[in-house]
Amino acid sequence: xxxxxxxxxxxxxxxxxxxxxxxxxxxxxxxxxxxxxxxxxxxxxxxxxxxxxxxxxxxxxxxxxxxxxxxxxxxxxxxxxxxxxxxxxxxxxxxxxxxxxxxxxxxxxxxxxxxxxxxxxx
Numbered sequence: 001x002x003x004x005x006x007x008x009x010x011x012x013x014x015x016x017x018x019x020x021x022x023x024x025x026x027x028x029x030x031x032x033x034x035x036x037x038x039x040x041x042x043x044x045x046x047x048x049x050x051x052x053x054x055x056x057x058x059x060x061x062x063x064x065x066x067x068x069x070x071x072x073x074x075x076x077x078x079x080x081x082x083x084x085x086x087x088x089x090x091x092x093x094x095x096x097x098x099x100x101x102x103x104x105x106x107x108x109x110x111x112x113x114x115x116x117x118x119x120x121x122x
Contacts, residue, residue: 066118069109077106 084091084099113119 062116063118066113066116070113070118073106073109073113077103 080102081099084095
């Protein structure tokens, strides 16, 4: 059996991952047709007609920020809760209390979002 360096699989996957990423980006530019038209030059806003920009840097509705904040709150919550849930049977009382404190801290922006109307979809 051959003996190899322990980091060799990591280097292998890093190399092929970067090769695939750069190959996809540059290959699409080389192989794809460059057809430009008016529709491609316009801004895309979720399938609806683009709205004109407000003059002199007008205000953006608070709904955009509330939706982004809601995504970040849930994203951070899942990021920390998933590993905790996987190893729940191996953690002690201190870890459970720390996670409860985390949930209380994470619920503060959630309550703020709720009070500002971020959960009401028009």
